[in-house]
Every structure is written in structure tokens, then in C-alpha cells.
Amino acid sequence: MPRLLAALALLVAAVVGVAVAPVPADAREWKKIRFAAAGDYPPFNGLGDDRALQGFDIDVARALCDRMKAECEFVVLDWDALIPALLAKKIDAIAASMAITDERRRTVDFTAKYYDKPVVLLAGKDAATGSDPALWKGRSIGVQANTTYAIYLRDQFAPKGATVKTYPTEAAAAADLAAGRLDGVLGDSVTLYDWLERGATADCCRFVLPEIKDARYFGEGVGIALRKEDKDLKAQLDKAISDIVRDGTHERITRKYFAFSLY
Structure with a gap:
């Protein structure tokens, strides 16, 4: 740990x-x-x-x-x-x-x-060295479907040439990253750090810092x-x-x- x-x-x-x-004094009591x-x-x-x-x-x-x-x-x-x-x-x-x-x-x-919690980008060891979308042209990033992370990648990374692949869970995306089928995974720090710490394939990957912050997508x-x-x-x-x-x-x-x- x-x-x-x-x-x-x-x-x-x-x-x-x-x-x-x-x-309020007259509020409904739930x-x-x-x-x-x-x-x-x-x-x-x-x-x-x-x-x-x-x-x-x-x-x-x-x-x-x-x-x-x-x-x-x-x-x-x-x-x-x-x-x-x-x-x-x-x-x-x-x-x-x-x-x-x-x-x-x-x-x-x-x-x-x-x-x-912060948003982080987990990448293969040979992937881009930063979280600038322009660095990910021609590379693939996995993300859990129907999340703010997926919307962020669609709006900010896909127009710069990254391929965005969606998965039912972050763990499923991380498994494909470990297997070499993705170049990166975008998700929350807690889930991805836990996966990296506990996984038998943890040596596959590293975090691309700094963490990503954008209140328009990731809120308050x-x-x-x-x-x-x-x-x-x-x-x-x-x-x-x-x-x-x-x-x-x-x-x-x-x-x-x-x-x-x-x-």
C-alpha cells in the first residue's frame, strides 16, 4: 500500500x-x-x-x-x-x-x-507522457460508458485524433489496457489506483500526471x-x-x- x-x-x-x-419548519418529514x-x-x-x-x-x-x-x-x-x-x-x-x-x-x-476525487489517466508504459489531448492522436483510450469521463473524452480527446472505446466498467477497460488492447484508461483516482495496486498486471501501466480537472465535465x-x-x-x-x-x-x-x- x-x-x-x-x-x-x-x-x-x-x-x-x-x-x-x-x-423550513413546515417541511415534509421524510x-x-x-x-x-x-x-x-x-x-x-x-x-x-x-x-x-x-x-x-x-x-x-x-x-x-x-x-x-x-x-x-x-x-x-x-x-x-x-x-x-x-x-x-x-x-x-x-x-x-x-x-x-x-x-x-x-x-x-x-x-x-x-x-x-480527482480524475486521472492511466496509460501503458509506452504511451504518451502527458494528459494533453494532442499527445493522444492515433492512440486509444478506454472509459466506462455513459459517464462524464466518456463525454469528456468525446469532446476533448476524440477531436484531436484519439480513439475512444467504451466499456461497461472501468475495470473492464483497465483489463484491456493490461492486455495491450488500449493505450490508456480515463477514470477516477480511487478505482484506478486500487486496480493498479491490487492487480497482478500492475507493472503494465503508470499514471499520467497531473490529474485532469474541468468543472464543466466533472462538476463540484x-x-x-x-x-x-x-x-x-x-x-x-x-x-x-x-x-x-x-x-x-x-x-x-x-x-x-x-x-x-x-x-
């Missing part, structure tokens, strides 16, 4: 406070909140042996429900079905490591962020997605997020999964 921890220490942002609007996640993104959200959701996102959601004295219900949906299910009122909230972006805000609302952190009309739920969840950050609950959950802060 030393290599992983040393690298991540360079990437993790400093802790900042949460701005919280007061909860006694039950139906959360959904895709379950394909461990350690943030994955499926246990019993096929139940587990992971950092899920533990944070449970802590928020505890703070609100509300019952949590969790369902597994495909990533592409999450927002449609929310808008159709089949669920109340998405706790699936969804980045807060302006594009998504056209359709849904978000709580305050509950974690943040990760929040819980909500319907726009559920302003009372947003206010109550925002307060709960502030509370668990302040009293150390958030940090205890983080340390269960990671050796570094995500907030």
Missing part, C-alpha cells in the same frame, strides 16, 4: 465546509427514503454475496437516514436507468457516486457534495441526486451531510474503505 498512499496523498483535496440552508445505485462500482457501491448493495455510498446514505431518523430502502438499477427511475418516482434519491454537473442539473437536483464533487421538486428532502439531507462531516461520522466511514480523506 505505500505506493498507493504516497500517490494519493498528492491528489486528495483539502477539507472544506458544507453550506447548508435551514430546513420517514422513508428509497435510494438506488448501480452496484457496479466498488468500493463505493457494489453487491455483496447476498446481492445487497454495500460500500461507501451506501454507508453514507445509511448514516444520513440515521441522522434524519428515516428508514432507508436500497434498490439496484442499471446506471442508465437511475435518473429515469428517479423522475418516474420509483425511487427518491440516487446514491451512486454521481458527479454534480451543470448538465445533470438540467434534469435533477443534488444535495451538497458528500465526497470528491459527488452528491445525492434528487427530484427538483423535493426541496424539503434536499434541505434535510444537506443538514444531515453537514452533521456527519462535523461529528466525525463521515471520516469514520471513509476510513473503513480508504486510508485517505475524500472530503
Whole structure:
């Protein structure tokens, strides 16, 4: 783990406070909140042996429900079905490591962020030495489909001549990188560092620094997605997020999964 921890220490942002609007006195009291996640993104959200959701996102959601004295219900949906299910009122909230972006805000609302992480480019040892899109002309980059990372590559790298290949998961893309079928993989630091640290083929690849930052694509952190009309739920969840950050609950959950802060 030393290599992983040393690298991540360079990437993790400093802790900042949460701005919280007061909860209106006449706000609806939410006694039950139906959360959904895709379950394909461990350690943030994955499926246990019993096929139940587990992971950092899920533990944070449970802590928020505890703070609100509300019952949590969790369902597994495909990533592409999450927002449609929310808008159709089949669920109340998405706790699936969804980045807060302006594009998504056209359709849904978000709580305050509950974690943040940098975007990195993992490359084969003989690939380009930087993250400038022009360096990737004629090279292939893998990415999880239907994510902000895929949109970013489509808009910024493909016009410069890079070939963008999409995969169902970041792990699948990384496996093709290790097998020599890709020149790079774009994704989040935690997942790709974990894959590199644990993989038997870790010597295949290296990270191209610096990390990529573009708020237009990667937003303002990760929040819980909500319907726009559920302003009372947003206010109550925002307060709960502030509370668990302040009293150390958030940090205890983080340390269960990671050796570094995500907030």
C-alpha cells in the first residue's frame, strides 16, 4: 500500500465546509427514503454475496437516514436507468457516486457534495507522457460508458485524433489496457489506483500526471441526486451531510474503505 498512499496523498483535496440552508419548519418529514445505485462500482457501491448493495455510498446514505431518523430502502438499477427511475418516482434519491454537473442539473437536483476525487489517466508504459489531448492522436483510450469521463473524452480527446472505446466498467477497460488492447484508461483516482495496486498486471501501466480537472465535465464533487421538486428532502439531507462531516461520522466511514480523506 505505500505506493498507493504516497500517490494519493498528492491528489486528495483539502477539507472544506458544507453550506447548508435551514430546513423550513413546515417541511415534509421524510420517514422513508428509497435510494438506488448501480452496484457496479466498488468500493463505493457494489453487491455483496447476498446481492445487497454495500460500500461507501451506501454507508453514507445509511448514516444520513440515521441522522434524519428515516428508514432507508436500497434498490439496484442499471446506471442508465437511475435518473429515469428517479423522475418516474420509483425511487427518491440516487446514491451512486454521481458527479454534480451543470448538465445533470438540467434534469435533477443534488444535495451538497458528500465526497470528491480527482480524475486521472492511466496509460501503458509506452504511451504518451502527458494528459494533453494532442499527445493522444492515433492512440486509444478506454472509459466506462455513459459517464462524464466518456463525454469528456468525446469532446476533448476524440477531436484531436484519439480513439475512444467504451466499456461497461472501468475495470473492464483497465483489463484491456493490461492486455495491450488500449493505450490508456480515463477514470477516477480511487478505482484506478486500487486496480493498479491490487492487480497482478500492475507493472503494465503508470499514471499520467497531473490529474485532469474541468468543472464543466466533472462538476463540484459527488452528491445525492434528487427530484427538483423535493426541496424539503434536499434541505434535510444537506443538514444531515453537514452533521456527519462535523461529528466525525463521515471520516469514520471513509476510513473503513480508504486510508485517505475524500472530503
